Amino acid sequence: MNRPVNILHGTDWWTDCDDVAALRLLCRAHRAGKINLCCVGIDSVMQYSAPSVSAFLQSEGVEAPIGVDFSAVRSGDKCRYQKLLASYPHTVQANIDCIPAYRLYRKTLAGIDGRAQITEVGFPQIIMQLMQSDPDEFSPLSGMELVKEKVEKIWLMAGRWDRSPGREYNLTAYPACSAAGHYICEHSPVPLVFLGYEAGMDVITGNTVPEDDLLKKAFNANGAANGRSSWDPMLVSAAITQDLAEAGYAAVYGRAHVDPATGDNTFTRGEGNHCYLVKTRSDAFYADSINKILSARISEK
Numbered sequence: 671m672n673r674p675v676n677i678l679h680g681t682d683w684w685t686d687c688d689d690v691a692a693l694r695l696l697c698r699a700h701r702a703g704k705i706n707l708c709c710v711g712i713d714s715v716m717q718y719s720a721p722s723v724s725a726f727l728q729s730e731g732v733e734a735p736i737g738v739d740f741s742a743v744r745s746g747d748k749c750r751y752q753k754l755l756a757s758y759p760h761t762v763q764a765n766i767d768c769i770p771a772y773r774l775y776r777k778t779l780a781g782i783d784g785r786a787q788i789t790e791v792g793f794p795q796i797i798m799q800l801m802q803s804d805p806d807e808f809s810p811l812s813g814m815e816l817v818k819e820k821v822e823k824i825w826l827m828a829g830r831w832d833r834s835p836g837r838e839y840n841l842t843a844y845p846a847c848s849a850a851g852h853y854i855c856e857h858s859p860v861p862l863v864f865l866g867y868e869a870g871m872d873v874i875t876g877n878t879v880p881e882d883d884l885l886k887k888a889f890n891a892n893g894a895a896n897g898r899s900s901w902d903p904m905l906v907s908a909a910i911t912q913d914l915a916e917a918g919y920a921a922v923y924g925r926a927h928v929d930p931a932t933g934d935n936t937f938t939r940g941e942g943n944h945c946y947l948v949k950t951r952s953d954a955f956y957a958d959s960i961n962k963i964l965s966a967r968i969s970e971k
């Protein structure tokens with residue numbers, strides 16, 4: 671059996687619940703030995719951010735350190751499911767008990783044997799902060815050197831690639847997202863794989879999860895009792911599978927661009943180690959395979 675892929679996972683864990691579905695897929699893949707979920711970075715700060723991720727991981731029987739992007743504080747944000755999740759048992763009691771997410775990524779990358787891949791289903795600032803980071807007690811390498819040495823590729827749920835220019839939330843929510851998206855596209859020393867808005871919009875999942883399941887409760891609290899678009903679960907699903915054809919995608923290669931001011935994304939086909947994913951199967955194919963995992967009771971281990 672192949673060695674499980676090391677994954678550092680970033681999630682905005684904010685106003686949408688598909689982040690929770692994505693984390694379940696990663697936890698189940700971790701428990702099945704397909705991946706090693708090394709850590710989770712939260713790229714939006716709310717009162718219950720870290721405690722709610724901690725509770726969800728605990729409910730999945732997975733231990734992974736949590737980091738927080740403390741620069742991503744927003745005012746007036748609605749806590750739709752985080753408080754509910756945090757009412758379940760958890761070990762991380764507050765955001766301040768975590769180290770900054772980019773530092774956790776440094777620590778994780780420096781400590782792993784072999785290389786890792788990064789999945790990001792929210793805002794791209796943690797990855798930019800990692801790339802821009804200085805040597806520290808975890809590694810004598812700069813962030814860029816560390817990424818070059820230890821990261822194989824970066825998977826991002828971001829952008830809209832069936833239009834030019836395209837606009838999508840993770841790159842346009844606020845100025846820091848656009849700037850970080852631009853930076854990563856211009857400077858990443860490793861391949862970038864994008865799954866865009868257009869791929870996940872019509873794939874509805876979460877609707878088959880039993881009512882007493884914590885994931886379903888998070889969906890219900892988010893107003894998604896009948897399921898939700900599958901942007902984040904599809905991105906992590908592709909990363910877990912590793913084989914794009916098997917996961918149901920063709921890749922369009924070239925170079926992605928993000929306007930640093932507006933967050934609009936464009937793509938130049940041809941030379942380049944960026945790609946965006948195009949579905950090769952029916953929406954039911956992705957929905958069924960994701961729902962099958964989301965709806966399964968946790969296995970004894």
Ligand SMILES: [Ca+2]
Pocket residue numbers: 681682683686688689791792902
């Ligand atoms: Ca998300």
